[in-house]
Amino acid sequence: ADVIAVTGSASGIGAAVASSLRAIGHEVIGVDLRDAEVCADLSAVDGRKAAVSGVLERSGELDGLVVCAGVGPHVPDPMMIVEVNYRGAIAVLDGLFPALRGAAVAVSSSASTMTKWAENPISRGEEAAALAEAGQYAGHLAYSWSKNALTVAVRQRVSQWGAAGVRLNTVAPGAVDTPLLQAGLGSRFGDAIRNYRAPISRHGRPDEIASLIRYLLGPDAGYIHGAQFLIDGGSDALLRPTEF
Template identity: 50%
Template sequence: MTTTIITGSASGMGAAVRRRLLADGERVIGIDLRDAEIHADLSTRHGREAAIDGALSQSGGRIDKLICCAGLGPHVDPATLVASVNYFGVVTLLDGLFEALRQGKAPCAVVVSSNSATLQSWAGSPLRDAYLAGDEDGVHALVRAAQEAGGEQAAQAGYLAYASAKNAVAAAARQRAASWGRAGVRLNVVAPGAVETPMLQAGLRDPRYGDAIRDFLPPLGRRAQPDEVAALIAFLCRPEAAYLHGNVVFIDGGVDAAQRPLAF
């Protein structure tokens, strides 16, 4: 029986992945604030350490799959929490559980990013550079500066934190592809568009972002269901996907293709 660690396992995409893997007979160890085998707050350094310690203890130091689904939407205040969970909560667990993954059978990891990561260029951005340098305090300072600027910039600070974190976490995963591949551990990223989750519903209720979310539909004309994203994640972990490594796979109903038809 394989052992899978899933962050954000209590709701949304994480819960959908959990249901699917349990149905497949896998052992699942969930990490979330509630309703999980390990309760941990990935927005804090202490919480990340607790999550890693719990995962290593409950898995016996041998992990076959790591699925990083935990994340916060742009509507969450303060926006620094969004940056902390969506980037630092992911990369800390990737690195902290890497050696346990090396002990697994055909081990792999999947990180959930977002198609929002590519809707603007982050090349040369001080915010992106701070993420990739591991400078959490620096990221917080830049996000707070946007919040304190007032006007439209302040209103969009949550989106800034969200999109930049999702871009940086995809870049961080790809940066690890060479060393992880040599160690025999596959690592891929999925980039969903809008998915019918509690997080999306909270965003729809937010006066800053609700109209933009409501009015923006992909070429396929609908939002994704969590089980559709879970199916892709499950496939990326299967033997049939054994040569997929270091990829960012979009599952967004065609949004990325429509926005960037010549960039791929």
């Protein structure tokens, strides 16, 4: 059996990944705020260190890693979105990289494509100031910036990780029916989420994202490295047919 660490394992997509890996006999080390093998807060430097050391205490080597923990655009403090979705995710990827011998997948978002890196304030370390001026759109901007920065950071690691024989990819879901999406529907961004209609006119299911993640972790994906996979019911092609 493989040993695979999964952040955000207590809910939604991460929970679907963890249960489906366990169902095929793998050992999962879940990391989350609660209900996990390793309970740690990835929004803070100390919590990130505790997450990495907690995983390594349970297994010195990992066959796989899924970085899924994240918060949605609706949370009250937009800097929290950047700290969890971007800095927390990267700290876990980099912290566990030396222990990895298989593959890792980071859960980004279709929102990662809605910002260009050159226009992303995170690229200049200026997101706090930019968010302070963003008004009611701060949550959405922070979310898009955090996921754009995460995907860029993954792509910037291809040489180092490839040389070590560890594959690293992102999945970029559209709207997936999870507690995070439900919380967004109940917030002031609810109408924007409801109006986001994919050509496949329903929300994705967590198990549909989990099956792509399992494929990317496994031996059949041996030449896939540094790639981002949209899994969005066709929304990206609908919105931007000529850009890819």
